[in-house]
Amino acid sequence: DGGITQSPKYLFRKEGQNVTLSCEQNLNHDAMYWYRQDPGQGLRLIYYSQIVNDFQKGDIAEGYSVSREKKESFPLTVTSAQKNPTAFYLCASSAFKALMNTEAFFGQGTRLTVV
């Protein structure tokens, strides 16, 4: 089945450790996005990438890093510099055809808890 996969669904880490969240898509989408969601809040954009080997900071990039070495993969690393990393993390992808963005497809999210 085509889609976007985030793993794992639940992740626990000790404070001070870096952790990498996986996001893979087999939709042949050009653009990929990472969002953070806190309880009762909307989605806030962390990083996004429109093409391989290129990415831009979103609204809350501090304490996070990404890479886009392959079209289908966009891993997010939550570093120890992120002061409040416990949150629900969502990855999305969308096609970019003929200068028009299409609808985005979301993964089911990773719930990260730092203790």
Next chain:
Amino acid sequence: DAKTTQPTSMDCAEGRAANLPCNHSTISGNEYVYWYRQIHSQGPQYIIHGLKNNETNEMASLIITEDRKSSTLILPHATLRDTAVYYCIVRSTGANSKLTFGKGITLSVRP
């Protein structure tokens, strides 16, 4: 990308139409209106999008005012499974369009 304004919450009776408003008064000519919804603890789901004409699909209808400064998402026969947070987004066709979400509107469908 332009910002949107939505009420915090609304409710409707099961089986009735749910009309969800959205203001986007600073929308520019190349920006589309998109609607997504998020059921608790899941990833958002695409519903519909449009530029200036009204749109309809199997999930909903999107009515965009002539000046494009506001829109309404219509769920024609709301069910309990439509209870969710609904996000209205405006998004340009440009290569660096960010896809920015606000807080959305919480729709509660009551039996």
